[in-house]
Amino acid sequence: MRPVRVVFQIYTRRVLDLAEAVGSVTVLVRKTLYWIFSARLDAQNVFGQMYEVGVKSFPVTSLTALFTGMVLALQTGFSFLRVFNEPLYVGRVVGLSLLKELGPVLTGVVVAGRVGAAIAAEIGTMKVTEQVDALYTLGTNPVRYLVVPRFLACLVMVPLLTIYADVIGVLGGYFVAHFRLNVPSTIYWDEIRAIQLEDAFHGLIKSVAYALIIVITSCFQGLRTSGGAEGVGRATTTAVVISMVSILVSDYFLSAILVSLGIG
Amino acid sequence: MIRLEGVHKAFGPNRVLRGLDLEIQEGETLTIIGGSGTGKSVTLKIMVGLLTPDQGRVFVDNEEITGMEEDALALVQRKFGFLFQGGALFDSLTVAENVLFGVRNLKPEELGRSDEIVERCLGLVGLKPEVAALKPAELSGGMKKRVGLARAIAHQPEYILYDEPTTGLDPIMSDVINDLIVNIREKLKITSIAVTHDMKSAYKISNRIAMIYEGRLAAVGTPSEIQRSENPVVHQFITGSSQGPIQMPVRSYT
Ligand SMILES: Nc1ncnc2c1ncn2[C@@H]1O[C@H](COP(=O)(O)OP(=O)(O)OP(=O)(O)O)[C@@H](O)[C@H]1O
Ligand SMILES: [Mg+2]
Numbered sequence: 242m243r244p245v246r247v248v249f250q251i252y253t254r255r256v257l258d259l260a261e262a263v264g265s266v267t268v269l270v271r272k273t274l275y276w277i278f279s280a281r282l283d284a285q286n287v288f289g290q291m292y293e294v295g296v297k298s299f300p301v302t303s304l305t306a307l308f309t310g311m312v313l314a315l316q317t318g319f320s321f322l323r324v325f326n327e328p329l330y331v332g333r334v335v336g337l338s339l340l341k342e343l344g345p346v347l348t349g350v351v352v353a354g355r356v357g358a359a360i361a362a363e364i365g366t367m368k369v370t371e372q373v374d375a376l377y378t379l380g381t382n383p384v385r386y387l388v389v390p391r392f393l394a395c396l397v398m399v400p401l402l403t404i405y406a407d408v409i410g411v412l413g414g415y416f417v418a419h420f421r422l423n424v425p426s427t428i429y430w431d432e433i434r435a436i437q438l439e440d441a442f443h444g445l446i447k448s449v450a451y452a453l454i455i456v457i458t459s460c461f462q463g464l465r466t467s468g469g470a471e472g473v474g475r476a477t478t479t480a481v482v483i484s485m486v487s488i489l490v491s492d493y494f495l496s497a498i499l500v501s502l503g504i505g
Numbered sequence: 506m507i508r509l510e511g512v513h514k515a516f517g518p519n520r521v522l523r524g525l526d527l528e529i530q531e532g533e534t535l536t537i538i539g540g541s542g543t544g545k546s547v548t549l550k551i552m553v554g555l556l557t558p559d560q561g562r563v564f565v566d567n568e569e570i571t572g573m574e575e576d577a578l579a580l581v582q583r584k585f586g587f588l589f590q591g592g593a594l595f596d597s598l599t600v601a602e603n604v605l606f607g608v609r610n611l612k613p614e615e616l617g618r619s620d621e622i623v624e625r626c627l628g629l630v631g632l633k634p635e636v637a638a639l640k641p642a643e644l645s646g647g648m649k650k651r652v653g654l655a656r657a658i659a660h661q662p663e664y665i666l667y668d669e670p671t672t673g674l675d676p677i678m679s680d681v682i683n684d685l686i687v688n689i690r691e692k693l694k695i696t697s698i699a700v701t702h703d704m705k706s707a708y709k710i711s712n713r714i715a716m717i718y719e720g721r722l723a724a725v726g727t728p729s730e731i732q733r734s735e736n737p738v739v740h741q742f743i744t745g746s747s748q749g750p751i752q753m754p755v756r757s758y759t
Contacts, residue, residue, distance in 0.1 A: 363597075371593035374555045378587040379656070380610030382579065
């Protein structure tokens with residue numbers, strides 16, 4: 242009887258905590274939307290964040306996408322080579338996998354690690370050193386000053402980074418297909434060109450969802466930080482882990498929904 | 506005028522304020538004294554609505570701020586300048602941008618003379634104009650405190666709250682800051698509340714001194730009334746003796 246009750250209590254606590262977190266996230270999103278539409282945007286701040294989120298993620302996104310495209314081509318090519326004695330469909334497999342899945346997911350994961358951690362750590366540090374309190378007494382609102390620019394920056398830059406990753410990945414696939422597997426250029430590019438617009442769109446919609454997951458999770462974790470440097474570390478780890486897991490889990494459901502809607 | 510009525514505030518099991526009543530009159534400087542961890546900083550934050558009391562009411566200019574909507578509260582918070590105990594400088598911004606932060610949001614029409622404002626406010630706290638271009642990480646502890654003070658007064662608020670304005674400063678600079686606080690009250694008629702452990706500074710800057718003990722107001726009065734107080738708690742505190750009714754939970758060294 243007793244252990245059952247303890248387990249029950251632990252679970253009700255967890256459920257209540259989760260419900261509370263969902264409620265607080267909803268409030269944060271509502272406030273963010275309110276400040277986006279009701280106050281003049283601080284363009285300088287928004288562009289600054291776009292630079293942080295987008296431009297500074299270029300090198301790591303490039304590397305990830307390039308090698309992902311290359312390994313996709315390599316694996317597909319050799320698998321088909323073994324079965325059909327010919328490296329078939331390399332362009333199609335590389336293109337579709339990147340555009341629909343790996344482009345958005347890997348970009349999301351990379352941005353969650355780089356940008357999500359930075360956002361949670363920066364806002365968390367500001368929280369524990371009373372800088373967030375100082376914002377209130379100096380005539381601005383932390384959601385307006387800290388969350389809105391990061392929100393807009395992620396919303397714009399993550400899909401752009403995804404498109405960029407798709408392009409780099411397809412190029413990487415081309416190098417391996419052409420120089421390693423001797424697939425003729427025209428065949429590879431014809432297969433890429435044959436990819437439907439919906440397939441690209443499928444990936445792009447996902448990348449918007451991932452941007453939202455990353456920016457909301459990390460701003461939320463940052464703003465609720467307490468307990469000094471240790472708390473900042475905890476907030477950062479939590480933000481990254483929750484963002485990455487949410488991206489991977491939601492990927493399945495988003496794919497299922499988008500496919501059932503006929504998008505890709 | 507700021508008034509706290511029966512304010513309670515606890516953090517988990519730690520019951521910090523237990524029925525605090527305090528009124529700050531227009532134009533005066535009231536200093537809050539009390540042992541470390543008695544809730545002085547918490548009291549200041551409750552006055553500006555940065556923390557909400559668990560019980561009790563807070564009034565600013567006869568408007569109750571407890572339970573106020575965020576927008577309305579933001580309008581009240583505009584009236585305050587706040588020097589945080591740790592400075593709370595924005596570390597991604599330079600000193601000049603820090604000082605101008607409140608002006609930019611609250612008095613944008615004055616931004617035309619921004620260089621002048623920065624130079625003047627830094628001058629008031631004894632800092633050279635060269636400091637303006639530095640980042641907070643490049644400042645010493647005392648300099649951070651003074652930049653925090655410059656930032657709190659730059660937008661000319663109606664109320665200024667100073668959380669330990671002279672901690673971490675050398676004795677001469679402490680006295681310069683004391684003079685500044687007195688001048689701000691006398692010339693600008695700004696209502697101020699200061700928290701300090703420095704009794705010399707408390708006597709110099711205050712019209713009244715209030716002591717918090719065990720979550721309540723132990724005594725309040727003019728500096729000379731406090732100095733003559735019969736209350737053993739107050740007496741022990743202002744004379745800084747380890748012997749008396751206030752017992753610190755420390756082990757003796759053997
Ligand atoms: N955000 C918070 N979360 C949890 N506990 C807090 C928080 N802020 C303050 N406390 C607790 O409230 C008590 C009073 O803190 P406060 O900072 O007001 O002390 P203080 O009187 O300003 O002390 P000092 O003179 O050392 O600055 C402390 O015991 C502290 O642990
Ligand atoms: Mg304090």
